[in-house]
Amino acid sequence: MSITELLSMALRYEGWQIRSAGDGTGAIQTAREFRPDAVVLDMMLPDMDGLTVLGRLRRELPDVPVLFLTAKDAVEDRIAGLTAGGDDYVTKPFSLEEVVARLRGLIRRSGAADRRSDSVLVVGDLTLDEDSHEVSRAGENIHLTATEFELLRFLMRNPRRVLSKAQILDRVWSYDFGGQANVVELYISYLRRKIDAGREPMIHTRRGAGYLIKPAAS
Incomplete structure (x- = not known):
C-alpha cells in the first residue's frame, strides 16, 4: 500500500472527505474543483516540484493551509517550503497520528471548520x-x-x-x-x-x- 493510500485511509477513518492526485497538475485541478479545507503536498512530484504547485495553489486558494509531507528533510528544504507559504512541514518516515493532529490544528487555526455550515x-x-x-x-x-x-x-x-x-x-x-x-x-x-x-x-x-x-x- 502506498503512502498516499495509507494516509487517505487514515483521514477517511477520521471522517474527512479525501481527494488525491498523482502529480502537480492533477493536484491543482483537484484543489480547484474540490475547494479543500487543507492540502497535504509532497515536495517531489513527477511533473513539477512542490514549491511550484504551492505557488499556483496560493494564487487560487490563498487561505487554504498546506502541509508538506516529504522525504526532503534538509534544513534548507524546510526553510524553502515554509518561506514559500507552506504552513507546516513533516518529513518521512512519519506518524499517521501526528499528521492527523497537525492537520486538525491547521484547519482549526484557519477557521475553515467554523466557516462550514452547521447544516x-x-x-x-x-x-x-x-x-x-x-x-x-x-x-x-x-x-x-x-x-x-x-x-x-x-x-x-x-x-x-x-x-x-x-x-x-x-x-x-x-x-x-x-x-x-x-x-x-x-x-x-x-x-x-x-x-x-x-x-x-x-x-x-x-x-x-x-x-x-x-x-x-x-
Whole structure:
C-alpha cells in the first residue's frame, strides 16, 4: 500500500472527505474543483516540484493551509517550503497520528471548520445538507424520498453509533416500537441501494443490536 493510500485511509477513518492526485497538475485541478479545507503536498512530484504547485495553489486558494509531507528533510528544504507559504512541514518516515493532529490544528487555526455550515453533515465521502435537502456521495447527487432523508439524517447525526430499531422508529416515524421493525429494515434496504450500490458500504447491520453508518473502508 502506498503512502498516499495509507494516509487517505487514515483521514477517511477520521471522517474527512479525501481527494488525491498523482502529480502537480492533477493536484491543482483537484484543489480547484474540490475547494479543500487543507492540502497535504509532497515536495517531489513527477511533473513539477512542490514549491511550484504551492505557488499556483496560493494564487487560487490563498487561505487554504498546506502541509508538506516529504522525504526532503534538509534544513534548507524546510526553510524553502515554509518561506514559500507552506504552513507546516513533516518529513518521512512519519506518524499517521501526528499528521492527523497537525492537520486538525491547521484547519482549526484557519477557521475553515467554523466557516462550514452547521447544516451540512459529513461522514466519509457522504454529505447531507439539512437546509437544501441535498445528498451526495463522492460528489454524485443522490435523490432520496422524505422518509429516506430523515432516516439517513438520523444515522449521520450519530456516526459509528449503533442505533436500535426502536430508536429509529421513535425518531423517524415518531411512534413507539411495537411490531413495526420491518419498516426499518425496508427503508434501510432502500438507503443501501442508493448510498452503497456499487461502492464500499457505509451502512452496516449489527445483528440483534441495530444499524450504524461509518466511513467506507477505502
